[in-house]
Amino acid sequence: MTIVSKFFAGVLLANAVPHGVSAVQGKQFPTPFASPPGVGLSSPLANATWSALNAAGGAALLGGGVTGPRDRAALLAGTVSMGFFLAWYFGKADRPANGPDTAISGRTA
Numbered sequence: 001m002t003i004v005s006k007f008f009a010g011v012l013l014a015n016a017v018p019h020g021v022s023a024v025q026g027k028q029f030p031t032p033f034a035s036p037p038g039v040g041l042s043s044p045l046a047n048a049t050w051s052a053l054n055a056a057g058g059a060a061l062l063g064g065g066v067t068g069p070r071d072r073a074a075l076l077a078g079t080v081s082m083g084f085f086l087a088w089y090f091g092k093a094d095r096p097a098n099g100p101d102t103a104i105s106g107r108t109a
Contacts, residue, residue: 003074005061010078012058020051
């Protein structure tokens with residue numbers, strides 16, 4: 001069970017970063033508290049709260065720390081997995097309706 005908890009600790013810690021950064025910048029960013037959840041924008045205070053909850057959950061799942069190479073690999077796998085998921089999820093949210101080419105050049109390929 002410790003490897004699984006380290007993986008999810010990485011997921012939660014990685015998810016804390018964009019919410020914390022948005023909160024510190026005073027920018028709105030999607031949270032589960034938004035309407036619709038995960039799509040609508042939440043206030044910087046809601047993002048600070050969500051970031052703190054993610055960080056606390058990740059720290060709690062780390063428990064006694066990262067003690068060996070398997071724990072480090074699981075933590076890294078969770079962090080990288082969440083990083084790629086967040087890049088994909090928020091990358092598609094930022095794309096214009098006509099595709100990425102129209103946003104840059106104003107014309108389609």
